[in-house]
Amino acid sequence: MRAEIKKIEEMMEAAEYVTDPAIAMSVHLAMTLKKPLLIEGHAGVGKTEVAKVMAKMLETNLIRLQCYEGLDAAQALYEWNYPKQLLHIKLEESTSHSLTEKEAAIFSPPFLIKRPLLQAISETGTPPVLLIDEIDRADEEFEAFLLEVLSEFQVTIPEIGTIKATQPPYVILTSNRIRELSDALRRRCLYLWIDFPGFEKEVRILTRKVPGVNERLAREISRFMETVRTIRLAKVPGVAETLDWAQALTSLHADHLDEELVAETLGCVVKDADDVKRLKRELATGGIARFVAAQS
Amino acid sequence: MAVARDLTRAMLGFGTMLRAAGLPVTTGALMDAVRALEMVDLMERGQVYLALRTVLVSRMEEQPGFDRCFEAFWKFQADDGQGLEGLVAAVQPRGSEEEPPTGGMEGAQQKQTQIALEDWDEGEAQEGEPLEVPGQSDRELLMEHDFSTFPVEQLDEVARLTVQIAKRLARRVSRRRKPTRRGGVVDLRRSMRANLTRGEIIELRRRSRRRRKVRLVLLCDVSGSMDLYSRFLLQFLYALQNVFGRVETFTFATRLTRVSELLRGPSYKSALRRLTEVRDWSGGTRIGDSLRDFNREWGHLVDRRTIVLVLSDGWDTGEPEVLAQEMLSLKRRAGRVIWLNPLLGNPSYEPLTRGMAAALPLVDHFAAAHNLASLRELAGHLTIR
Numbered sequence: 001m002r003a004e005i006k007k008i009e010e011m012m013e014a015a016e017y018v019t020d021p022a023i024a025m026s027v028h029l030a031m032t033l034k035k036p037l038l039i040e041g042h043a044g045v046g047k048t049e050v051a052k053v054m055a056k057m058l059e060t061n062l063i064r065l066q067c068y069e070g071l072d073a074a075q076a077l078y079e080w081n082y083p084k085q086l087l088h089i090k091l092e093e094s095t096s097h098s099l100t101e102k103e104a105a106i107f108s109p110p111f112l113i114k115r116p117l118l119q120a121i122s123e124t125g126t127p128p129v130l131l132i133d134e135i136d137r138a139d140e141e142f143e144a145f146l147l148e149v150l151s152e153f154q155v156t157i158p159e160i161g162t163i164k165a166t167q168p169p170y171v172i173l174t175s176n177r178i179r180e181l182s183d184a185l186r187r188r189c190l191y192l193w194i195d196f197p198g199f200e201k202e203v204r205i206l207t208r209k210v211p212g213v214n215e216r217l218a219r220e221i222s223r224f225m226e227t228v229r230t231i232r233l234a235k236v237p238g239v240a241e242t243l244d245w246a247q248a249l250t251s252l253h254a255d256h257l258d259e260e261l262v263a264e265t266l267g268c269v270v271k272d273a274d275d276v277k278r279l280k281r282e283l284a285t286g287g288i289a290r291f292v293a294a295q296s
Numbered sequence: 297m298a299v300a301r302d303l304t305r306a307m308l309g310f311g312t313m314l315r316a317a318g319l320p321v322t323t324g325a326l327m328d329a330v331r332a333l334e335m336v337d338l339m340e341r342g343q344v345y346l347a348l349r350t351v352l353v354s355r356m357e358e359q360p361g362f363d364r365c366f367e368a369f370w371k372f373q374a375d376d377g378q379g380l381e382g383l384v385a386a387v388q389p390r391g392s393e394e395e396p397p398t399g400g401m402e403g404a405q406q407k408q409t410q411i412a413l414e415d416w417d418e419g420e421a422q423e424g425e426p427l428e429v430p431g432q433s434d435r436e437l438l439m440e441h442d443f444s445t446f447p448v449e450q451l452d453e454v455a456r457l458t459v460q461i462a463k464r465l466a467r468r469v470s471r472r473r474k475p476t477r478r479g480g481v482v483d484l485r486r487s488m489r490a491n492l493t494r495g496e497i498i499e500l501r502r503r504s505r506r507r508r509k510v511r512l513v514l515l516c517d518v519s520g521s522m523d524l525y526s527r528f529l530l531q532f533l534y535a536l537q538n539v540f541g542r543v544e545t546f547t548f549a550t551r552l553t554r555v556s557e558l559l560r561g562p563s564y565k566s567a568l569r570r571l572t573e574v575r576d577w578s579g580g581t582r583i584g585d586s587l588r589d590f591n592r593e594w595g596h597l598v599d600r601r602t603i604v605l606v607l608s609d610g611w612d613t614g615e616p617e618v619l620a621q622e623m624l625s626l627k628r629r630a631g632r633v634i635w636l637n638p639l640l641g642n643p644s645y646e647p648l649t650r651g652m653a654a655a656l657p658l659v660d661h662f663a664a665a666h667n668l669a670s671l672r673e674l675a676g677h678l679t680i681r
Contacts, residue, residue, distance in 0.1 A: 176596075179599075193356040
């Protein structure tokens with residue numbers, strides 16, 4: 001059984017995702033227990049990536065529902081294709097079809113626009129991966145609606161009938177913790193908290209994702225980021241920032257960090273005026289050595 | 297088969313431990329845990345740990361408690377000696393059994409208030425009995441009374457009135473939200489339905505954009521005399537609950553405690569009683585530090601659609617600079633910051649304490665919340681813009 005988790009780890013690495021045992025275990029359980037997986041963590045730690053990699057691993061479709069404030073059932077589940085319906089009614093005007101016939105025609109599957117949730121449920125063949133991204137952005141009401149869908153995996157469309165998933169999709173939910181999610185939703189899900197990567201993991205991510213980066217630079221960048229994340233900033237930089245920065249540094253043909261270089265490229269690391277100021281102050285007092293040479 | 301049964305028994309025991317440590321673990325989750333264990337190598341501690349954590353932890357904050365429990369559980373499973381009860385006691389979060397210090401005049405006074413409040417809560421238990429409705433003039437009288445001046449027997453009645461007022465307000469707000477015939481966006485779905493017989497759309501159906509609900513974050517000072525006011529405010533706001541998207545509640549005196557989950561249970565009244573147990577009696581109020589803890593750990597709950605209510609008399613034993621800085625950080629992110637100070641009900645009161653003076657410029661609205669009339673008035677301010 002251990003081999004399965006190992007295999008997941010390998011497959012994730014093969015799909016260009018630097019993983020760790022906790023992530024592999026969550027993915028393993030989500031697939032075997034067939035339960036939705038809720039992933040929380042700071043912005044830019046690779047939450048969404050898990051779903052993408054999972055779809056790649058399973059060689060199945062990834063269906064994504066991006067949540068936002070005001071998202072409702074019509075945008076998440078299904079909607080009728082109104083322009084098409086109107087056109088059809090126009091075309092049918094001169095025919096002798098009865099009202100019931102006309103109604104049946106325009107409320108039939110060809111006039112249905114499937115939104116992500118319905119798409120995930122009605123897919124035949126291998127079950128897809130359904131990514132419900134940033135669920136914390138949606139309203140509480142939507143969360144309740146989602147719970148219903150997630151517990152039944154069936155949808156009733158009054159005009160057509162009930163559609164039930166032949167095989168329930170794998171569900172990944174992500175949250176940035178803009179608001180607290182309900183306990184009911186949490187109870188239904190497996191849970192994974194992805195923290196900022198540790199030093200070793202970040203080095204691995206860098207050497208993996210940024211081709212031009214050498215060992216020394218990767219280690220210095222990771223150490224620098226580790227220190228930066230201990231400073232109280234308004235917006236703590238994530239892995240995305242690390243990668244951006246490494247990309248910028250390699251395109252400047254840097255092979256190690258120095259004061260001047262850091263000062264010039266600081267905008268890649270922190271993106272808030274106050275944070276830039278604070279970080280500059282910290283750099284001025286301790287010097288770059290404090291950030292990089294924390295090595296033990 | 298026997299293995300599966302043993303696993304189930306072990307998991308139920310583990311569940312008891314987790315619950316004792318404050319994790320809300322359901323039986324369903326424990327059954328999932330058993331299934332999860334079948335998927336991993338039981339001899340490997342790391343795997344058992346990760347599998348159980350994935351299934352049984354449902355928010356990041358629960359992880360330390362879980363780790364503590366797992367440590368004890370694994371040891372227990374390994375050397376199998378002590379009884380499970382001893383184990384459960386061992387993992388209980390520290391501090392819950394601390395006795396409140398009862399020295400000095402102030403302590404004695406606090407003790408008295410506590411006893412009085414407990415009596416009141418006991419009275420609440422018999423809910424079926426219809427309570428006498430006071431006459432109109434009586435009620436008007438009650439409206440203006442400061443909460444602290446009511447005799448214990450009357451608290452019950454006042455609490456009921458609080459809820460009544462809140463419910464009336466809630467109805468008014470919900471009526472306001474009904475869709476109008478004009479304005480808003482065209483609702484194509486209903487328009488299609490309405491015009492089926494006509495061949496083309498003649499009459500448009502519209503729907504107005506649903507008003508997004510405002511969220512509330514309450515930070516209640518529960519030190520000493522403030523406790524009574526906190527209770528009425530909580531009762532009032534929770535009765536208003538369905539008007540808001542969500543209500544998050546924290547209490548503080550010297551440290552911050554999140555009590556939202558406590559208050560969300562089926563028995564709201566017994567939960568209120570439990571608040572007394574959460575309270576820390578060790579003297580002084582550290583408002584600034586409590587706010588800093590809030591900003592650091594729970595800052596993500598506050599955005600432009602959030603109203604933050606601070607209920608406190610402003611007697612801060614910490615540094616006013618800290619309070620000012622944290623209030624500023626709160627104000628930057630929140631839609632509105634309201635400070636409620638029951639002492640404001642006293643006409644001769646002036647906000648001269650260092651803490652209050654530091655916080656006041658950073659507050660959008662400053663009000664009393666010391667009697668029913670002021671609570672009713674407060675409802676009018678619970679909107680953004």
